[in-house]
Amino acid sequence: MAEKRTKLAELDPVWTRIKGEAEAAVRAEPLLGGLIHSSILHHGSVENALAFRISLKLSSGEMSEQLLREIADHAYESDPALGQSARADIVAVFDRDPACHRFLQPILFFKGYQAIQAYRVGHWLWTEGRHDLAYFFQMRISEVFGVDIHPAARIGKGIMIDHAHSIVIGETAVVGDNVSMLHSVTLGGTGKEEEDRHPKIGDGVLIGAGAKVLGNIHVGHCSRIAAGSVVLEDVPPCTTVAGVPARIVGEAGCAQPSIMMDQVIQRSV
Incomplete structure (x- = not known):
């Protein structure tokens, strides 16, 4: 061997x-x-x-x-x-x-x-x-x-966590391949519910600093979550969400948000 x-x-x-x-x-x-x-x-x-x-x-x-x-x-x-x-x-x-x-x-x-x-x-x-x-x-x-990651959480490959202060990823969370996240990100639950209670993050997603993604929801592939957002509902693929609570504010802006790392949001007029 x-x-x-x-x-x-x-x-x-x-x-x-x-x-x-x-x-x-x-x-x-x-x-x-x-x-x-x-x-x-x-x-x-x-x-x-x-x-x-x-x-x-x-x-x-x-x-x-x-x-x-x-x-x-x-x-x-x-x-x-x-x-x-x-x-x-x-x-x-x-x-x-x-x-x-x-x-x-x-x-x-x-x-x-x-x-x-x-x-x-x-x-x-x-x-x-x-x-x-x-x-x-x-x-x-x-x-x-x-960094507090439950050992049962499932995380793919090609992961980049920048700065990595105060990262929390819950027990039933799933993170796809080629995901990027910044500091103070939480992939958590919404209360004391049991069983499958944490987010499912698709491939190629960019999660900005301080974002909280809560509950058994799905974040579609190649989407962006703006810094400081609180995401409580499903996020469609290839979109950008922002705010508290988070809402769709536009398209993702590029084919691979997690690789481009562009966090500037161009809001529609």
Whole structure:
């Protein structure tokens, strides 16, 4: 298994680029050599590096780094989709965040990216029936990163969470592929209802800062939710909604809102 993963890593353009950027970063800033070597250059794949970073960040007096590392390594070995999603998320952050100039940055410095990868391990634990351990991951992710995602929530790949302060995603929420959201976004319920009670977000959606999407509603693909909006009803595909409560104010403005990241609303006269 280890030999196979090493061969795959040699054919992995994302990992190859990360290693090259890491070597250049050490030359440019030797004081970060210890961090970069331990986090990147001592590992043979994206999965190995992420298992190390996740265990380092989430460890505490309640659970050791070594034990968390074993859990994360096992998750990545058991489910190749975790590593595939991690790579897609790196590319998403690089493409959409103007503050991201290297593939290296999300793994080392961006808490939104790190929180999503830790959530993915927690979600794997949830699907394996290890709910209490998944809840532990949720608790530590919230404490460390300020991002509270229920481990049962289903989140696609190519996700970009910018700044990532105060993100809340509920138990029955579903987030599609290639979604972008900014800080203080809530995908929550509307009260004490049980069972299926959280939003379903389509592919390619852009959710602005401070937006609240509440209830078992559907947000159509390639739509935009303006910053500060409170969405309580279904959103048709390829539209823009804004306001409290949110109303349709126009078309999405482009084919891929989550990639263009254009949050300027052109209201109709």
